[in-house]
Amino acid sequence: MKDILADLPGYALRRASSAMLAEFAAKLAPLDLRPTEASTLVLIAENAGITSSALCQFLGMQRANMVPLVARLEQLGWVERVALDGRSIGLNVTNKGQKKCTEVRQIMERFEQRLIARIPEEHREHFVPALRALWHS
Amino acid sequence: MKDILADLPGYALRRASSAMLAEFAAKLAPLDLRPTEASTLVLIAENAGITSSALCQFLGMQRANMVPLVARLEQLGWVERVALDGRSIGLNVTNKGQKKCTEVRQIMERFEQRLIARIPEEHREHFVPALRALWHS
């Protein structure tokens, strides 16, 4: 089998990313949270009162896609919305949500540590800088 | 804005991957091919007579998802199917498909070169090895 894709950085990037995302999703599944929901919850917790728009700008997604996402977190009682003015709505994590958030953070940290551990030591320090060079440009 | 995700390798991996994939998809769009279709076409070209199952095993996807993919390539007249026995079907790229494949390869190579160029020189050699460590385990 000719493996002409395996040496392509773009292809390796895609495969590694989807493998890691699937693993992360599996770890989150017991909490009934998708990766995007988990990231959103954690970001709201760290930035009390943030608006949906600011969140989207930061996460690099469209505002429209945040609507059902926040709606679900609100319905679960983990996030609450407070009108800032007649147009903007600040997001906060509830007490109940804080507990969930702690669990999420634990899973995230464990996951990230295991991910790093899998990268051979001599490549580790280069990993995030290389990724950020692609992401921020 | 507290940026607690930005330093997480898993998050950086996901952002970089989705950014690059979107860019790759945009480059392929004029050929009316999605990234997965392009990879499939190129792999068939390099492995004449390969079966759908083998292709899926290599690409890390489910057989079921290959069906509409190959069907489209066949309908476009770029791939043809030849029964190997009563059960397996070998895939080949047609002459018409070879021309498209050359275009795809050009776009892929240009894309990969630009991707590599964006990574600061001192991190470059570490990039694919780190990704492969995540992907193959």
Added chain:
DNA sequence: TATTGTTATACTCTATAACTATA
């Protein structure tokens, strides 16, 4: 009995277009 190809279905993430209410 295991494998190949297939159908049907659903989930996750993401995008665009268009609308409304407000700043």
Added chain:
DNA sequence: TATAGTTATAGAGTATAACAATA
């Protein structure tokens, strides 16, 4: 006039379950 939130819709990738036909 630009922005925040929203609705509706679609597309791309992927997964599972179940099935028929064949090895």
